[in-house]
Amino acid sequence: MKPTPPVALLALIAMASPLALNAFVPAMPDAAAALDADIATIQLTFTFYLLTLAIGQLITGPLADYFGRRQVLLTGLGLHTVGSLFAASADGVDMLIVGRVLQALGGSTCMALVRAIILDVHGRQGAAGRMGYVVMAIAIAQAIAPTIGGYLNLWSGWNSIFYLSVFMGALVWLLALRMLPETSNVRSDSLHLRGILERYRDVLGSRQYLGYVLSTTAVAAAFYLFVGSSPYIVTDQLGGNSAQFGSWFLIVSLAFMAGSFLSTRLAQAFSVDQMILSGNLISLLGAALLMGLSVLHQLSFAGLFLPMALLIFGRGLSQPNAQSAAINSSDSSAGTASGLMGFIQLVTGAAIAQLVPVLLEHNTTLIFGCILVAPIIALLAHFSAWHRRHDRTA
Template sequence: MKPNPPVALLTLIAMASPLALNAFVPAMPDAAAALDADIATIQLTFTCYLLTLAIGQLITGPLADYFGRRPVLLAGLGLHTLGSLLAASADGVEMLIAGRVLQALGGSTCMALARTIILDVHGREGAAGRMGYVVMAIAIAQAIAPTIGGFLNLWTGWNSIFYMSVFMGALVWLVALRMLPETSRARSDSLHLGGILKRYGEVLGSGQYLGYVLSTTAIAAAFYLFVGSSPYIVTDQLGGNSAVFGSWFLTVSLAFMAGSFLSTRLAKLFSVDQMVLCGNLLSLLGAALLLGLSLLNALSLAGLFLPMALVIFGRGLSQPNAQSAAISSSDSSAGTASGLMGFIQLLTGAVIAQLVPMLLDYGTTLVFCCILAAPVVALLAHYNAWRRRHDNAAQ
């Protein structure tokens, strides 16, 4: 009988890392004051987490292909919980950063392997709908984490945020230990560096894989551009503040959840490629509206956030399908393919975060032009992947 882990368990596993990443953000100023650190230093707790998350997914894939999904995931959850405990008990910023790095290293297995396990069990077409639940869970975690972290920090101090992660990590580890079966049907026979590099080369040699990964990464880049620039646009141009930004940003988070949920409902009616195309076209429409309002000097809070909500609604439709299509392009190295995809997306996000201030120096219109370019790139990349898939099927 084919192993069939509950999708609910996989969504909980996928939520652990984004919840830990974002819950600490509102408490960073208080943590800096408590640990006698400056803002630049405490910012490393976020930057190091993101970079470790990216690098960790490169490591996770080959390990999961060699040892299997279950032992690597259980080890990752344990490492995430240990890192949370270290951060919670930190009496200095160095210890806090070390805890965050361990959190991220363990969390990288959760994000990469939740996708891989779904594909192991349900195959390419069956995974698309269920992948939507994982994407939606990540969206929910990203949306509610700052609120939860803010209140915990206010009520019981910044350390309590990490104790929450300790509790969640330990609980999910215990449930996974009892309910998560091994799902890998084909194991890699090598863990040597040469073998790992060979598998990465094989994955990157797939035109289908690169097309789908570039498609979903381009739409993610639009989101990173918006997140990096919109707080300054709200404050400096639209007369708002952080509370106004947080309230309006909920429209973007809710749009992502709605798109991800709808993708699970429509997976039985439309093919993977039809869903990716539909999502990318909606993202293109939203980005065009955003740029148009900027060019007409008609930008407002609604004009900023609602078009972007349409962009991200499209992302919710396209991302689960593009991710499942990318991973399934490499039948023998699904873990490697999933980890590499996560690395590419997170590294892109880190690079964009550094570029946004420079783009803003040239005006918001340039930022919106880049956001518009993202779905154009996504459409072209998806067309290339779709064409290659049909050519391979015809051979």
């Protein structure tokens, strides 16, 4: 019988990286002013974080398949903590970016390996429901991080936000050292580049896998567009501050948490594909409302955050199911499939994050139009994957 790590521990591990990513978001305009940097430059702290998470997950999968989950995860958590301390002591934008890169490189192990550990222990049948708890934990981190970060920035300055990640990283590392067993009994026999590329080629050979990945990535892209642009919309167009952003963003994150929790409750009553379809349709409705309010020039705090909360509620329903379905669609190792999925999602997010300053130079309606397109792409990609899955099981 495989050792079973507590789901609560896995949820706490999963929270470390999104907490670090999102706590700094409301402070970015103030950090730009304090460090004498423009929006495009300070945006690199967000873009490089996402890009490093993407590359890290691509590397983490094969490393964990070769060395085991526990060793790689503990190393990553330690690196995340060191990077957080480095960012906290930054006195220039270059040093801040380096700290964020180190922070993300360590955090990538958390994002990739928690999913793989769940599949190691609970198998494909039991993974979807428990994956929902992990996504809900991420939602909690996303819910509290911007609020805490916004107030810390207002009270103590933007540097103080990173000490939160230092504490969180150190705590999770100690708990994992004590409580996390090795869960992988089957190890990869090679770390050669050729072998790694062959495993990724095998994963990418599944069109069903790609369909589910594109579906969850498209909805995630809508979130990245929003989180990259909304701090500046709040500050420049709505006359708000970082604390107001954090408080209103709490609604969006709580909606994600509610959707993720509901996903775990409905996992036994509905199929994975029914849950994905329902979530994507709700996300489309939220995006359409946001676009409509922008066109009618009715943008306000409520008009900005409430439609996005509906979109993210739909994401909470669809994401754990789409991720589980994607990994299950691959005949390759779970670590490789999970890492590649994270890579695809986060490279997309990094590209979008750096595109946001360009879109902001035009108007917010253009950003909201891109957000509207995202769930449409998600629906089309899911229909393709669902059709292939049905043909495969027929």
